[in-house]
Amino acid sequence: MTSQPNWLDYDVDQMVHQDKERLWHHLKSHTCFKDREQMIVVEGDGLTIKDIRGNRYLDATSGGVWSVMVGYGRESIAQAVYEQLKVMPYFAGAFGTIPSIKLADKLVQLLPGLDKVYFSNSGSEANEKAFKMVRLASRISQERKGKYKILYGDRDYHGTTVAAMSACGQFERKKDFGPFVDGFAETPHCLCYRCPYDKTYPGCDIDCARAVEQVILDEGPDTVGALCVEPITAGGGIIPPVKEYFPIVRNICRQYGVWIIMDEVVCGFGRTGKFWGHDHYDVDPDMVTMAKGLASSYEALSATAVKQEIYDLVLNDPDNPEERTHYFRDISTYGGCTAPMAAALESTRIIEDENLVENSRKMGKVLLDRLNELESLDCVGDIRGVDLFCGLEVVEDKKEKLPASEAQMARLMSHIMAEGVIVGRTNASLPGLNTTLYFVPCLTVSEQEIDRIVAAVQTGLKKTF
Ligand SMILES: Cc1ncc(COP(=O)(O)O)c(C=O)c1O
16 A cells, blocks of 8 residues: 655656646746746745745735735634545535535625525636526516626626626637627726726716616616626726716616626625725625635635525526425535635634734725825826725826836836736736736735835836836
C-alpha cells in the first residue's frame, strides 16, 4: 500500500513547466507566456501573497476578482471545512443538511424582506436560477403570464454561461459567443463621467434611470418579468449610480410588475462599507444573488435569495393550489456540498465579529482620499467608487477624456507590479475603454497597506505617462 502523498509538495521547475504545458488560464492570451513565466501563487497571509519564486506582493484585488473578503490564511475557515467534511461532506440539495439550514437562516437574517434561499456554486449559476424562476412564474401565474423577459444594464456583467451572457452589457466579452438566448434587453449605463446622454449630474433629470421605462414599453410591459442589475457595476468599470437612480428604477419596475434581481455577487458581504451594495440605495429587491464573498472564496458557493411571494408562485400553480404539479425543476449538484457552507458560516462570522464592514467603510474613505490626491495628474480622468470598491479611469488626454491605449495600460500594470503591488483593471470587456484601474483589497486592509497601494500606483502612473 502506498502512503498518502503530501499534495502540498512540489518541484518548482516542474510546476513552471507544467503550468505552460497543461493549464489553460482564464482571461489571458497565452502568447504572452511564450517567453516568460506566468506567475504561480503558492501562499497567502493577510493581504500578502507569495509566488513560486519567493516574491511577495500586496494584493489589492482580493484574489484577482474581488472575492477573498477576510484575507488569506484563515485557519478557522480551514478548520470549519475540515470538521464538516469529516461528518458529512455531501448530500444533494433535495435534502437538508445542517450547514445549509444554518446558512440559509443566516442569509435571511441579513436580507430583511427575503425569505427563501436556493444554493448553487457560481455567480453565473445564481443568476441563471433567478432567470429560470422568472420564466417559471411567467408560465404558471395568471398575473405574470408571458412576463419572461429580463432587462440588464449596459456595462453590467452577470456571468459566463450563455444565458448569463445574454444579460451582459460588455460587448467584448460576448462578441464571439452568440447567438444568445431570446428575451433579454439592454438599458443604458449610469456612468456620469461618460454620460450616455452627454449631460451633467445633477442637472440631468437622471435620464439613464428613466430610460428603463422606455425599454419596458418598447419590449411590451406584458412580456417583461425582471430587471437584473448590479448595485454598483463592477467589471464594467466601477460605476456607483447616483442616489436618485434606484428609487426611480424601483418605481418604474413596480409600476410594470417587473421584479428586481439584485446581483450582489461582487458588492455583498461588506465590500462597499455596508453589508450589501444595495443598502446604499433606496431599493427593495425581489431577488438577491450572491457568490464570491459568500464563502470568501475559500470554497465555491452561490445563492439566490427570493421573497416568499416568488417562492409561493413558483412552488404551486396558483390556479390549482391543491395540486403540487408545479415546482422548481432544477438542481445544482454542487449546491449540496456542505464544506462551502461551513466556510461561508465561518467567513460571515469573521466579517461580523471583526467588524470588517466597518473597517471597509473606514479604510474605504482613506482609500478614496488618497486616490483623490492623484486627481491632478494629467493621466487621471476620473476617480470613483464606494468604500473598498474604487476605480481610477486612466486617460491620455484629460480634457478630451481620451482613453489610455492598451499598450499604456499594459506598461502601467507592469510598473505597478514591479512595486510589489497587484491592482486590477477592466480587461477585454468594453471596446476602447478597458482603462479603469481597480482597488478592491480584502476588508482587513490597514492604512499602511493603502498607502503602499496608492504609492505604487502613483509611481506606475509617473513612469508610464
Ligand atoms: C456582478 C457579477 N455577477 C456575476 C458574476 C459571475 O460569477 P461567477 O464567475 O462566480 O460565475 C460575476 C463575476 O465576476 C460578477 O462580477
